[in-house]
Amino acid sequence: VITICLPDDGAVAALGDLSGRVHALSWNGRSPYPPGMDAVEFFVPAYRGGVVDVEVFEQMPRLRVIQLLTAGVESWLGRVPANVVLCSGRGIHGGSTAELAVAGILSHLRQLPVFAEQQRRHEWKQARTEGLREQRVLVLGAGDIGTRVANAVRVFDGEVTLVARTPRAGIHAISELPELLPAHDVVVLALPNTPETTGLADAGFLSAMPDGALLVNVSRGPLVDTQALLAELNSRRLFAFLDVFEVEPLPAEDPLWSAPNLVLTPHVGGGTLGWEQVGYRLVRNQVQRFLDGEPLANVVAAGY
Amino acid sequence: VITICLPDDGAVAALGDLSGRVHALSWNGRSPYPPGMDAVEFFVPAYRGGVVDVEVFEQMPRLRVIQLLTAGVESWLGRVPANVVLCSGRGIHGGSTAELAVAGILSHLRQLPVFAEQQRRHEWKQARTEGLREQRVLVLGAGDIGTRVANAVRVFDGEVTLVARTPRAGIHAISELPELLPAHDVVVLALPNTPETTGLADAGFLSAMPDGALLVNVSRGPLVDTQALLAELNSRRLFAFLDVFEVEPLPAEDPLWSAPNLVLTPHVGGGTLGWEQVGYRLVRNQVQRFLDGEPLANVVAAGY
Numbered sequence: 385v386i387t388i389c390l391p392d393d394g395a396v397a398a399l400g401d402l403s404g405r406v407h408a409l410s411w412n413g414r415s416p417y418p419p420g421m422d423a424v425e426f427f428v429p430a431y432r433g434g435v436v437d438v439e440v441f442e443q444m445p446r447l448r449v450i451q452l453l454t455a456g457v458e459s460w461l462g463r464v465p466a467n468v469v470l471c472s473g474r475g476i477h478g479g480s481t482a483e484l485a486v487a488g489i490l491s492h493l494r495q496l497p498v499f500a501e502q503q504r505r506h507e508w509k510q511a512r513t514e515g516l517r518e519q520r521v522l523v524l525g526a527g528d529i530g531t532r533v534a535n536a537v538r539v540f541d542g543e544v545t546l547v548a549r550t551p552r553a554g555i556h557a558i559s560e561l562p563e564l565l566p567a568h569d570v571v572v573l574a575l576p577n578t579p580e581t582t583g584l585a586d587a588g589f590l591s592a593m594p595d596g597a598l599l600v601n602v603s604r605g606p607l608v609d610t611q612a613l614l615a616e617l618n619s620r621r622l623f624a625f626l627d628v629f630e631v632e633p634l635p636a637e638d639p640l641w642s643a644p645n646l647v648l649t650p651h652v653g654g655g656t657l658g659w660e661q662v663g664y665r666l667v668r669n670q671v672q673r674f675l676d677g678e679p680l681a682n683v684v685a686a687g688y
Numbered sequence: 689v690i691t692i693c694l695p696d697d698g699a700v701a702a703l704g705d706l707s708g709r710v711h712a713l714s715w716n717g718r719s720p721y722p723p724g725m726d727a728v729e730f731f732v733p734a735y736r737g738g739v740v741d742v743e744v745f746e747q748m749p750r751l752r753v754i755q756l757l758t759a760g761v762e763s764w765l766g767r768v769p770a771n772v773v774l775c776s777g778r779g780i781h782g783g784s785t786a787e788l789a790v791a792g793i794l795s796h797l798r799q800l801p802v803f804a805e806q807q808r809r810h811e812w813k814q815a816r817t818e819g820l821r822e823q824r825v826l827v828l829g830a831g832d833i834g835t836r837v838a839n840a841v842r843v844f845d846g847e848v849t850l851v852a853r854t855p856r857a858g859i860h861a862i863s864e865l866p867e868l869l870p871a872h873d874v875v876v877l878a879l880p881n882t883p884e885t886t887g888l889a890d891a892g893f894l895s896a897m898p899d900g901a902l903l904v905n906v907s908r909g910p911l912v913d914t915q916a917l918l919a920e921l922n923s924r925r926l927f928a929f930l931d932v933f934e935v936e937p938l939p940a941e942d943p944l945w946s947a948p949n950l951v952l953t954p955h956v957g958g959g960t961l962g963w964e965q966v967g968y969r970l971v972r973n974q975v976q977r978f979l980d981g982e983p984l985a986n987v988v989a990a991g992y
Contacts, residue, residue: 432814480819483844487794494791494960499953500801506945508937508954510736515784515960532843539840540787633812641810649803650812656798656819 387423388671389444391430391453398664405675417443426674428453428667431655435459441468449680451670453663454654455481455528456604457684458577469686471670476663477654478528481627484653485529485572485602486536488625492598492647493519516542522564523547524584525574526555529602533572549580558584565592570600577604587612590622598623602653605629610640617643627653691727692975693748695734695757702968709979721747730978732757732971735959739763745772753984755974757967758958759832760908761988762881773990775974780967781958782832785931788957789833789876789906790840792929796902796951797823820846826868827851828888829878830859833906837876853884862888869896874904881908891916894926902927906957909933914944921947931957 387407390396396408406426409418413433421443429436431453441447450464453473464470491497493514502509519542523530526548534544545564551557556564558580565571571593575581585599586609593599593616601608605628616622623645632651634640640648666682673680691711694700700712710730713722717737725747733740735757745751754768757777768774795801797818806813823846827834830852838848849868855861860868862884869875875897879885889903890913897903897920905912909932920926927949936955938944944952970986977984 479821479845483794483819484798486844487791487798487800490787490791491795491800494788494953494956496791496795496800496951496953497804499956500804500951502954503945503952506940506942508940510954510956510959512959512961513956515787515962517783517960517966518962536840536843539836539843540790541783636810636812638810641807647800647804648807649798649800650806650814652798652803652814652817655814655816656821657816658819658822662821 386425386675387420387446388426388428389418389421389424390428390667391433394660395428395664395667398660398668399671400668402668402671402675406671422446425449426451426671431659431663435463438463441465449670449674451667451682453667456576458604461685464685467686469680470684471680471682472684473663473666474682475528476659476666479532480656480659481602481653482529482532482536482574483656484627484649485533485574485600485625488600488602488627488647488649489516489521489537489570489572489598492623492625497647516540519543519570520545520568521570521572522568523572523574524558525572525576525603527574529574530572533574549575549578561589562592565589566594568597569594570598573599573601573603573607575603575607577606582606583609585609585613587615590616593622595621596623598625600625602627605632614639614643617645620644627651690729690979691724691750692730692732693722693725693728694732694971695737698964699732699968699971702964702972703975704972706972706975706979710975726750729753730755730975735963735967739767742767745769753974753978755971757971760880762908765989768989771990773984774988775984775986776988777967777970778986779832780963780970783836784960784963785906785957786833786836786840786878787960788931788953789837789878789904789929792904792906792931792951792953793820793825793841793874793876793902796927796929801951820844823847823874824849824872825874825876826872827876827878828862829876829880829907831878833878834876837878853879853882865893866896869893870898872901873898874902877903877905877907877911879907879911881910886910887913889913889917891919894920897926899925900927902929904929906931909936918943918947921949924948931955 389409413430424444425446426449428451447468449469451471455474457472495513521537521542522545523533524547526546537544546555548555584607626648693713693715717734728748729750730753732755751772753773755775759778761776799817825841825846826849827837828851830850841848851860888911930952
C-alpha cells in the first residue's frame with residue numbers, strides 16, 4: 385500500500401478497483417495539509433491551483449511522482465525535487481483547447497459578432513463572409529491540439545500546413561517559418577512554452593503574416609510578444625483571438641482589453657465540463673503503472 | 689454549338705475550353721433579356737436571384753436543362769416546363785453551411801457571446817463551459833452538410849447520431865425521432881424542405897428535446913414551427929441557432945429578433961467568398977456532359 389495525494393474526492397473515487405492498494409489523501413493545495421503527508425509517494429496537484437510552494441515538498445520526503453492535470457509544465461520545471469518524476473496531463477485538455485481555437489477561427493471568419501450586433505438592431509443584412517475553404521491555416525504544434533485543429537480545418541476544405549519543433553514527414557520545421565508565414569491566412573499557436581518558443585511570435589514573425597491574417601493563441605501567453613501584437617492590432621493590419629496572456633488574470637487596465645481586431649477569452653481552452661472524467665482516468669492509469677512498476681506515461685522530466 | 693444562359697461573366701469565363709462549343713448569354717435575372725434567349729437550351733439562374741417568373745420560360749422554347757446554384761430546389765418544383773430537367777447545386781454550399789452550423793454550436797457551447805460581453809467590461813471571469821466531448825449530437829440529414837457536421841463533432845469527441853429520410857446502416861429513420869430526441873443535447877436540421885420535412889420540428893418534436901438542448905437550423909425555415917419554437921425559447925427551456933426562417937428577410941417586427949436563448953444569422957450559410965469557383969466548376973462539368981450526351985449529375989426532377 386502506497387500513499388497518494390489527490391486534489392479532491394472525485395479523484396479519489398476515480399481510483400475504483402485500485403483503492404485497496406493505495407491510501408489516498410485529498411488536498412486541494414490551499415487547505416491545511418491533511419495528516420499523513422509525510423508518507424506521500426505520488427502527488428497530483430489541483431488543476432487550477434497553479435504551481436505549489438516548494439515548501440510543500442518538505443512535507444513529502446518520500447515523494448516519487450508528480451502527476452499534473454495540465455499539458456503545460458513550464459512553471460514546474462526547476463521546482464521538482466531530485467529523484468522525483470514529473471508527468472504532464474497531455475491529452476486531458478487538448479480536445480477542448482483545439483475546440484476553442486476552432487470556435488474562435490469560425491466565429492471570426494463567419495463574422496458571428498457582426499451578425500450578433502445586427503440581431504440587436506433587428507437588422508437583416510446579408511454579407512459574404514470568408515470560410516475555411518479559402519483559408520490557408522498554419523498550425524504550429526503537431527500534438528493533440530494541433531492535430532485536432534488540422535482535422536477540423538480539413539472537414540471544411542481548408543488548407544493546412546503543420547509545423548513542429550521536430551520536423552518529420554509532412555511537418556515543417558520552425559526554421560521554415562519566414563517562408564511559410566506570408567503564405568497563410570490563419571496562424572494557430574499550439575506549442576508548449578519552452579525556451580525555444582518563448583517570444584516566438586515577435587515583431588518579425590507578425591510582420592511576415594499577410595494583411596488581414598488572424599493569429600490564434602490557445603497555448604501559453606509568453607509565446608507572443610504582446611507589444612508587437614498590439615502594434616499590429618492598433619494599425620488594424622492583423623486580427624487575433626487570444627485565450628492566454630503573459631500575465632493572467634489580465635489586469636483590468638491592460639490595453640489588450642480594448643484593442644481593435646481582437647477577441648479574447650479568459651484562459652478557458654481547457655477545463656470544460658467533464659474534463660475530470662478524462663483527467664482522473666489518466667491519474668488512475670498512472671497510479672496503476674506506478675504500483676505495478678511499469679514505466680509511467682507522459683514523463684516530462686526526472687531527477688532535477 | 690448550343691446556347692446557354694449564365695448569371696454573370698464569371699460563369700461564362702469558367703467554361704474555359706468549352707467556350708468554343710457553346711454560345712453563352714449572360715443574364716442576372718433582373719436586367720432585360722439579352723438577345724438570343726429563344727435559342728437557350730441550358731439555363732443557370734443567378735444564385736441569390738430567387739425563383740424566376742414562369743414567363744421567362746416562354747422566352748426559352750428550346751430549354752432542356754435548368755441548373756441551379758443552390759441545393760434547395762423546393763421553390764422550383766412545379767414551375768419547371770415539360771421535358772426540362774432540373775438539376776440542383778448540391779455540394780456547392782454544403783461545406784460552408786455545415787461550417788456555419790458548427791460555428792453556431794461551438795460559439796454556444798464555449799459561450800463566446802458571454803466572454804465578448806466580459807471583454808467589453810474588461811472583466812476576467814473564468815467559467816467552466818460545455819464542450820462537444822460531453823455532447824450527444826443528433827444530425828438530421830446525412831448528405832454533404834450532415835456528414836461534415838458529424839465529422840467536425842467527432843474531431844472533438846462528441847457523440848453523433850445521424851438520421852435521414854432513407855435509413856441505412858448506421859443511419860436512423862425519421863420515424864425513430866421520438867426515441868432519439870430525448871437522448872440528445874444538440875439537434876442539427878440539415879434536411880431539404882419537402883412535404884415530408886415541412887413543420888418537422890413542431891411542438892411535439894421540440895418538447896421531446898431535453899431541457900437546455902440546442903436546436904440548429906441551417907437548412908430551410910419551414911422545417912421549424914416558429915410559434916412552437918418561440919414558446920420554448922420564451923420559457924428559456926431550449927436554445928436555438930437559426931440561419932433560415934419561414935419568411936426571409938425576417939421582418940423587423942418579428943418576435944424572433946429579441947427572443948431569449950436565440951442566436952440568428954441572416955441566411956448566410958452558403959455563398960461564402962469563393963463559392964463561385966466550386967459552383968462554376970459544377971456548371972462547366974454539367975455543360976460538358978450535356979454537350980457529350982452523357983447523363984447529368986444532381987438531377988432532381990424531369991418532365992413536370
